[in-house]
Amino acid sequence: xxxxxxxxxxxxxxxxxxxxxxxxxxxxxxxxxxxxxxxxxxxxxxxxxxxxxxxxxxxxxxxxxxxxxxxxxxxxxxxxxxxxxxxxxxxxxxxxxxxxxxxxxxxxxxxxxxxxxxxxx
Ligand code: FES
Numbered sequence: 605x606x607x608x609x610x611x612x613x614x615x616x617x618x619x620x621x622x623x624x625x626x627x628x629x630x631x632x633x634x635x636x637x638x639x640x641x642x643x644x645x646x647x648x649x650x651x652x653x654x655x656x657x658x659x660x661x662x663x664x665x666x667x668x669x670x671x672x673x674x675x676x677x678x679x680x681x682x683x684x685x686x687x688x689x690x691x692x693x694x695x696x697x698x699x700x701x702x703x704x705x706x707x708x709x710x711x712x713x714x715x716x717x718x719x720x721x722x723x724x725x
Contacts, residue, residue, distance in 0.1 A: 607665075608698030614668035619675055624657040631717025633710045640666050640707070644674070644714035648722050653677050653685055658714070665700055665707035669693050673711035682719050688712070 607615075624645035634641040640662030647655040656674040660667050673693050677685040690708035694700050700708060 605701050605704075607668075607701070610672075610696070610698040611665065611668045611700065614671040614697065615664040618667050618671035620655075620657040620671065620678075622657055622659060624655055627655075627657070629718040629722035631714050631719070631721050633713035633717055635706060635710055638663065638706075640710065642666060642670055642710045642714045644670070644711075644718045646677075646715075646718045646722065648682060651681050651683075653680055653682065660710075662710070663704075663707060665704040666710055668697060669700075669708040669711040670714070672696050673715055677715055682722070685715060686719060688715065 624647055627645035627647050629646040629648055631644045643659045645657045646653055656678050658670040658674055660670045676688050676696060690712040693711050694708045
């Protein structure tokens with residue numbers, strides 16, 4: 605399987621790993637088929653994502669997409685972050701093999717779940 609240099613870089617050196625002290629939103633997503641789980645922590649102030657982190661029990665592509673997703677949403681308003689699709693994450697990573705696209709969906713879903721948690725639903 606061929607991974608882009610960006611995927612390998614984010615897999616080997618993931619950004620924003622671990623629980624986030626002071627997080628006021630947490631979201632989780634999982635894929636029943638592969639059993640991988642992703643947890644996203646956000647610190648939101650005045651509608652803006654000040655900080656984000658993740659914990660992923662999953663494959664290398666899931667780790668790379670979680671890492672990239674946290675980087676992409678930091679500094680964005682929650683409305684902007686809701687528009688960060690899995691394809692935007694894949695594009696920022698220079699692409700993913702077709703069989704690994706579902707891993708990026710986990711990242712999008714985890715961000716959305718965390719924002720829903722923040723909004724209280
Ligand atoms: Fe399950 Fe990648 S194989 S998230």
